[in-house]
Amino acid sequence: MGSKMKLALAVLCFASLYVSVAQADGGNFWDSFYCNFGDWMVRYPGDEQTSGKVVELGLDNSTGSGFRSKYPYLYGSLGMKMKLAAGNSAGVVTSFYLRSRYVNWCELDFEFLGNWTHEPVLLQTNVFSEGIGNREQRITLWFDPSEEYHYYGIVWNEKLIKFLIDDTVIRVFYNSVDLGIPYLDYQPMHVYSSLWEADDWATCGGKRKVDWAAAPFTASYKDFVTDACVVHPDYPNLDTCYDMLYTADYGNYTNTHLSEKEINDLKTVQYNYLTYDYCTDVTRYNVTPPECARNWPQYYSGQ
Ligand SMILES: *[C@@H]1O[C@H](CO)[C@@H](O)[C@H](O)[C@H]1NC(C)=O
Ligand SMILES: *[C@@H]1O[C@H](CO)[C@@H](O)[C@H](O)[C@H]1NC(C)=O
Ligand SMILES: *[C@@H]1O[C@H](CO)[C@@H](O)[C@H](O)[C@H]1NC(C)=O
Numbered sequence: 001m002g003s004k005m006k007l008a009l010a011v012l013c014f015a016s017l018y019v020s021v022a023q024a025d026g027g028n029f030w031d032s033f034y035c036n037f038g039d040w041m042v043r044y045p046g047d048e049q050t051s052g053k054v055v056e057l058g059l060d061n062s063t064g065s066g067f068r069s070k071y072p073y074l075y076g077s078l079g080m081k082m083k084l085a086a087g088n089s090a091g092v093v094t095s096f097y098l099r100s101r102y103v104n105w106c107e108l109d110f111e112f113l114g115n116w117t118h119e120p121v122l123l124q125t126n127v128f129s130e131g132i133g134n135r136e137q138r139i140t141l142w143f144d145p146s147e148e149y150h151y152y153g154i155v156w157n158e159k160l161i162k163f164l165i166d167d168t169v170i171r172v173f174y175n176s177v178d179l180g181i182p183y184l185d186y187q188p189m190h191v192y193s194s195l196w197e198a199d200d201w202a203t204c205g206g207k208r209k210v211d212w213a214a215a216p217f218t219a220s221y222k223d224f225v226t227d228a229c230v231v232h233p234d235y236p237n238l239d240t241c242y243d244m245l246y247t248a249d250y251g252n253y254t255n256t257h258l259s260e261k262e263i264n265d266l267k268t269v270q271y272n273y274l275t276y277d278y279c280t281d282v283t284r285y286n287v288t289p290p291e292c293a294r295n296w297p298q299y300y301s302g303q
Helices: 003-024 238-244 260-273 291-295
Strands: 033-037 054-059 065-069 073-083 092-099 107-113 122-128 137-140 150-156 160-165 168-174 190-197 217-230 274-277
Touching: 033 190, 054 065, 054 190, 073 092, 073 190, 073 238, 092 150, 107 150, 107 160, 122 160, 122 168, 137 260, 150 217, 168 260, 168 291, 190 217, 217 238, 260 274
Parallel strands: none
Antiparallel strands: 033 065, 054 217, 065 190, 073 150, 073 217, 092 107, 092 190, 107 122, 122 137, 137 274, 150 160, 160 168
16 A cells, blocks of 8 residues: 555544534534634534534644645535634734635635734735735724624625625635736635734734743634535535535625625724725835726625
8 A cells, every 4th residue: 555545544533533523413614614724723612412512722832723625615695603812912824714725726814813912913815826926905994803702704605705793794806817917717615714923024014923821822613614616626516616606695696786785894994993004005016917907896896
């Protein structure tokens, strides 16, 4: 048996163990995800029966931790409720993102940049298509993300990508193939979450360092939503996912267009919460990237 084969078998056994546990529980987190690093920092609060419904990721001076979906998805509504580390979390980044495994990859990011106690945590979002990102936007949040769970999610279809906090759209990225920008429409992406140290850049440009005396830092996750087209990595059938756009909720009119409320949400975000936008960073781009006008609703309100 080749070593690749052995590895495949080991992975299979591991996966089936989790699947059977999950079925006994009537479906839980491990149906869809597995821990991909720092497993000794991952905790499952609650008793044996409910464990798997809530997952806590930890970070200490030895490692961060994270999880990844078992399968990649092409289009869908994907998200989860998260509660971030409380207190002084400067230098700590909590992320939720989708990413493909191609060389010229696609990626959709939520990155929460920690801060000193009572100082604002910033949410940075980014969009990579075919390996090119550089589309950062940062907002302050209108609530304390360490106090309660909030839903963070993505609606992704052939027309657009919406970034959501609870019911509020905070960012939209339209399909701009007509403007020469490759769209995220053929690379299935896995869902990831992680907690890690990034004190060389995350807080006040790297000036505020992690206070290790406050470790371990803990972020908590629950209520995973994966209404999405699952792509089997060994038998990728993308046509199924293209067809599903006609029947699934995430491909319907509500999800392929912005409502008046969502347009207003985006205006509120832009006027009140945006602290950085690559679209207006003239030192970086002396010509505004072409998708920018389309993605901000006072210039464009959908087709
Ligand atoms: C990490 O933290 C532990 C507990 O606070 C401490 O004993 C240890 O020396 C630290 N290790 C490093 C490499 O800083
Ligand atoms: C942290 O707090 C400082 C002071 O309020 C603020 O300038 C900064 O934008 C905050 N967030 C980050 C991630 O640096
Ligand atoms: C589309 O799907 C959403 C759920 O994402 C649902 O609430 C809505 O009623 C649907 N809209 C239409 C027009 O079918």
